[in-house]
Amino acid sequence: MSDPRIEGLLDGLNPAQREAVTWGDGPLLILAGAGSGKTRVLTHRIAWLIQTERARRDELLAITFTNKAASEMRSRAEMLLGHSARGMWVMTFHSACTRMLRAEATRLGYTRQFTIYDQADARRLVKHSLDAVDADPKRFSPAAVHSQISDAKNRLRNAAEYRSMVGSYFEQTVADAYEVYERELVRNNAMDFDDLLVRTVNLLELFPEVRERYQRVFRHILVDEYQDTNHAQYMLLRLLAGERRNIAVVGDDAQSIYGFRGADIRNILDFERDFKEAHIVRLEQNYRSTQTILSAANAVIAHNRDQMPKDLWTEVGEGDPIKVRVLADEHAEARYVLGEIERLVDEGVSRAEIAVFYRTNAQSRVLEDVLVRAEVPYQVIGGTKFYERAEIKDAMAYLTLLANPQDQVSFTRIANSPRRGIGQTSLSRVLAQAATLGQPVWEVAAGAERVPGLGKAAVTAFGRFMDVMGELRALASGGGPVAELLETTLRRSGYLDWLEAERTFEAQGRIENLEELVGVAREFDASAEQGGLDAFLEQVALVSDADARVDDQGLVTLMTLHNAKGLEYPIVFIIGCEEGIFPHSRSLDEGSLEEERRLCYVGITRAMRDLTFSYARRRSLFGVEHYGLRSRFLDELPVELVDAGDEFVAPAFGGAFAGRASAVSSGSSWAAASAGGSAAAAPSVSYRLGDDVLHAAFGEGVVTGVEPGGIVVVRFARDGSERKLLDSAPMERQ
């Protein structure tokens, strides 16, 4: 190996990384702990395989879960190779499958233009299917049934196989609905997200010539985030790897947090069993966090039973202790975080270096309130997504119907949106007729006068609607810019007029969103490798906007712990660390505590140097006040790594808190007194840290410090100032 380019490729890699990059043929399992440079290893391995001529560019399949990961991998590989990665299959599972499926669609009874249904579309079709089998809507929610079906699909069980395994009456009905749902998807020339995987597996299993072709093409397969693969993805990989078994997977079982979506942690735990000759490389050196943070992460995850042994370490050094803070309620908690952010920013930290993680999206609200009031710039990642907004879905449904006239879900969505006098009854008649004749819904609607039972007004309404659609379709087939087609569609359909006529603040926002969508289309027209309506629809279907995160604009970042995976921030807050919130109560019911703990592990390992946990004694949930216990995860942190701060003030209502508080060490002399004394010996001061207070002159504030001699430090909401006051000041607790 004297080629200087290849030597250069290995420069700066540690021995384990180097081993992973240069492992030759056969299955390879890379156990990559958090922050151990797995993307680096993957991209270097891609470059190494190409430079050592083990594979040509177009003989590599590098699979990720997110578009962001795929584009990052692609561009980093390009940098290493010094040339474009065109022709290289670096993409998500779903894109790769879609690509294969489009090419072979007719073998499965689809056309190349098949529509990809997102969660919401799929759910509508499930609802339709439930109606079709006369399921009691009170007992069968589309969401629950869809999740059952999705589960079955992830396990590669079709409706017939699902039926053969049913036990309960519930499952019996699900089986009925599943059967209809399956049939309806084909009839609509549509696939849901799960189908993209399942159908590709079907394709490869049913057609040996297709399977062998792809097996020949892909000399080497690389898979990112292997711990998140489900059974269908596992089978897909097995089929593609074929006899050659040149499959390198990278993952960390400790970061498997998508079990609820069908990810099967056994895929990584059992890799050695499935690929007996597998070589294993462990990446345990962490380049991200302080040793304190890593030790905390190691200690927490050690409470899980099933896991692969690993021990993260770093050369970075000890770093600061992990802070744990208790506040009176979620508002005080938010103000505490705000206060810390302001303090840090004063010290010269960039807001972009700070992230706040929480378990559920709803928790961002309180935090946003205080950030807005304090005028701290921030961004929230996740939550309701751009492409999930009703107006965007409507606009996309118009375009989808133009491309796929069989798609009744899109048809149903827009038929009366804007209002054009097509009601539920008329719509059902048309859909029923389409089903009876086995014709595309478009055809039937275009000939509405031939639909039995349809009123005169309805026939006219359909006529007008389909005239416009026909016109738009002609425009669409011209192959012009998508942006133009979209604008014309919004105009001619009356959708924009409808919104404009509303003259509300909300409608204005919707119009702006649509303008943004036109902007997206314009950008697509200008830059897409492959243009056209079909390609645009596919991009929107498969490319979420989770990639909309910005790094360096001085914004504090707020997101769920799930969204935090793969990211890193110098300063991290994990809020809402209470039993029932995190770990979430549902996880306790469902016995998925270990997954919650892995989520905690993910959260901890995002932090580079500064990590703070917080929890509230009191929190209102769904409008009801609750008193929660601190999260068990906090008690799994080694005492010597924790700065328990003010925890000693906790014994407000007896046993539980007092017991825990005394178990936590702290440098404070008060803590020593509290721990040594009886639990009931609450401090005699009238204010405690985190208390919400109302001062006669300064207004609302939060207690940020309590000092001996009856001195209280209060940060006031009005101007963010922090003042030292005597506890006899004209002030009361709220």
Place this chain on the structure above:
DNA sequence: CGGCTACTATTTTTT
């Protein structure tokens, strides 16, 4: 057919 009220559910979600 469309609008209104009443009820309900309310985790996480790469695609």
Place this chain on the structure above:
DNA sequence: ATAGTAGCCG
């Protein structure tokens, strides 16, 4: 608290 929806009434 709240948003989304189902069912009812004009």
